[in-house]
Amino acid sequence: MKAAKRLTALAACLLAFTMLCTGCSTITSALGNIFQPHYETLEECFADPEIKAQVDAEVAASMAENEMMDAYANAEARAEGNVLIYDYTYANTVTWADESERRMWNNTFLEELEAGRSQFDAVAANIAEMYALEGVTVRLVYRNPDGTELMSYDYANPPAPVYYASVEECMADPAVAQRFVDEFGFEEFTGVASGEGNTLVYALTFMVPFVDATYSAQDAAVDLAAYCEENSGAFTVDFEELRAVVDADPLQIRYDFYDYDGTQLYSHLFTDTSGSVTSESAFSAPAATPAPAAAMTLEDYLANEDIARSVQDELNALVDDDFSIAFTAEGNTAIFAYTFSDSYDFSDEQVRAAAAEELAAGVELQRATFETMVDQLQSQLQLADVSIRIIYLAADGTEIYTADFQ
Numbered sequence: 001m002k003a004a005k006r007l008t009a010l011a012a013c014l015l016a017f018t019m020l021c022t023g024c025s026t027i028t029s030a031l032g033n034i035f036q037p038h039y040e041t042l043e044e045c046f047a048d049p050e051i052k053a054q055v056d057a058e059v060a061a062s063m064a065e066n067e068m069m070d071a072y073a074n075a076e077a078r079a080e081g082n083v084l085i086y087d088y089t090y091a092n093t094v095t096w097a098d099e100s101e102r103r104m105w106n107n108t109f110l111e112e113l114e115a116g117r118s119q120f121d122a123v124a125a126n127i128a129e130m131y132a133l134e135g136v137t138v139r140l141v142y143r144n145p146d147g148t149e150l151m152s153y154d155y156a157n158p159p160a161p162v163y164y165a166s167v168e169e170c171m172a173d174p175a176v177a178q179r180f181v182d183e184f185g186f187e188e189f190t191g192v193a194s195g196e197g198n199t200l201v202y203a204l205t206f207m208v209p210f211v212d213a214t215y216s217a218q219d220a221a222v223d224l225a226a227y228c229e230e231n232s233g234a235f236t237v238d239f240e241e242l243r244a245v246v247d248a249d250p251l252q253i254r255y256d257f258y259d260y261d262g263t264q265l266y267s268h269l270f271t272d273t274s275g276s277v278t279s280e281s282a283f284s285a286p287a288a289t290p291a292p293a294a295a296m297t298l299e300d301y302l303a304n305e306d307i308a309r310s311v312q313d314e315l316n317a318l319v320d321d322d323f324s325i326a327f328t329a330e331g332n333t334a335i336f337a338y339t340f341s342d343s344y345d346f347s348d349e350q351v352r353a354a355a356a357e358e359l360a361a362g363v364e365l366q367r368a369t370f371e372t373m374v375d376q377l378q379s380q381l382q383l384a385d386v387s388i389r390i391i392y393l394a395a396d397g398t399e400i401y402t403a404d405f406q
Contacts, residue, residue: 039131040133041079041081041082041133042079042081042082042083042084042127042133042136043079043080043081043082045079046077046078046079055077056076056077058077059075059076059077060075063075070091071090071091072088072089072090072091073089073090073091073145074088074089075087075088075089081135082128082133082134082135082136082137083136083137083138083139083154083156084123084124084127084136084137084138084139085138085139085140085141086138086139086140086141087141087143088140088141088142088143089142089143089144089145089147090142090143090144090145090150091145092145093144093145093146094144094150097175097179098173098175098176098179099173099175099176100164100170100173100176100179100241100245101176101179101241103161103162103163103164103244103245104241104244104245106151106161106162107161107162107163107244107245108244109151110151110153110158110159110161111161113140113151113153113158114158117155120138120140120155121138121155123138124136124137124138124155137154137155137156138154138155139152139153139154139155139156140152140153141153161247163245163246163247164245164246164247165246165247165248166195166197166198166246166248167195167196167197167198167199167200167242167246167248167251167252168194168195168196168197168198169195170195170242170245170246171193171194171195171200172195177192177193177194178193180193180200180202180238181193181202184202184234186204188206188207189204189205189206189207189257190204190205190207190304190306191203191204191205196254198246198248198250198251198252199251199252199253199254199269200238200242200251200252200253200254201253201254201256202253202254202255202256203256203258204255204256204257204258205258205259205260205262206257206258206259206260207260207304207306207307207310208260208301208381209259209260209261209296209381209382210259210260210265211259211263211265212382217263217265220257220259220265220266221265221266221283224257224265224266224268225266225268225281228255228268228279229279232270232277232279235253235255235268235270236253236270236272236277238253239251239253239270239272239277242272243272243275249273249274250271250272250273250274251271251272252269252270252271252272253269253270253272254267254268254269254270254282255267255268255269256283260296260304264283266281266283267281267282267283268280268281268282268283269281269282296381296382296383297329297331297332297383298329298331298332298333298334298377298381298383298386299329299330299331299332301329301381302327302328302329308327311327312326312327315327315336321341321343322340322341322343322344323338323339323340323341324338324339324341325337325338325339326339332383332384332385332386332387333386333387333388333389333404334373334377334386334387334388334389335388335389335391336388336389336390336391337391337393338390338391338392338393339393339394339395339397340392340393340394340395340400341395342395344394344395346394346398346400352394352398352400355392355400355401356392356400356401359392359400359401360401360403363390363401363403364403367405370388370390370405371405373388373405374386374387374388374405374406385406387404387405387406388404388405389402389403389404389405390402390403390404390405
């Protein structure tokens, strides 16, 4: 399931911002100690090397006192006219996977910066009153380590959030839709995310048949409804990002469940209205009989690219420099082809014969394991007459040894 929060980088930024607010009074105090009434602007004041050095020292002290050095590689206070600018450079690069994630960072950060307005307004007011200056304002600037500006927040003229007009517009970006699926981590399904108006739609297809002769579509609908209710916390976490990037209310997330053959089994709808989430069934299961298990073969299952890729990935984790493994199927026969690397020379017929004898002995020791795999495939996938074929090949494709297990 998707992690509860995707905002790790943002959380660090906001924590640093919170500590920044606590240090404002220190810098204001420093200005009060060194400011002279004859300076007509903050910029003129900061042009005095002695004053600038003292301000820089106070900024550094404030950073250290509030434990902000881990968040920022550099920080300085400067001025343009009567604008006091706090310029911060992050220690670590802030990046986004796609446009929606960038907008979420931007809009959430804007909200937090606005929440700190009272403290920065107080800084500006104190300076203006103490030194008879007019129009004193504060601007916060945040940069990546390479100097690229990420955010410039002027309290006199703050930037507006950047929203999508709808969930559909947001999910029209393939990178965004794929990230939503990847972050959720559906283990039993292949998933596709899309948008319909202001509804985020997940189409979830079981990777193996869910309904069978002993488990009806009605049974599936009841269990999937309970599944959605029990996991409502995980199933509604996307509202966090949608609220940050889509300017609409209410927002919805719908989960459409499909059996392996494409038959829709159930649909569940979550609605977020101004932060209040409700849950309801959105589908009535048809009174349909399940497709017979005999209609499917192991080869049919592997025609599903997600299933084939998942199995191959697990096999790839087992290989080393000596051999590779390829997994295919013909009908209900699972075929594991082991290909030796070219560091093994099987060109000599006697060498091949000796190798085949050793391989046969080794495979025979694993007979119980392979026969158990046959039983599991037949039981879990509801297949009949499953068999396993083990093939050992030389690097040039020459067959060395083959064994079949029924």
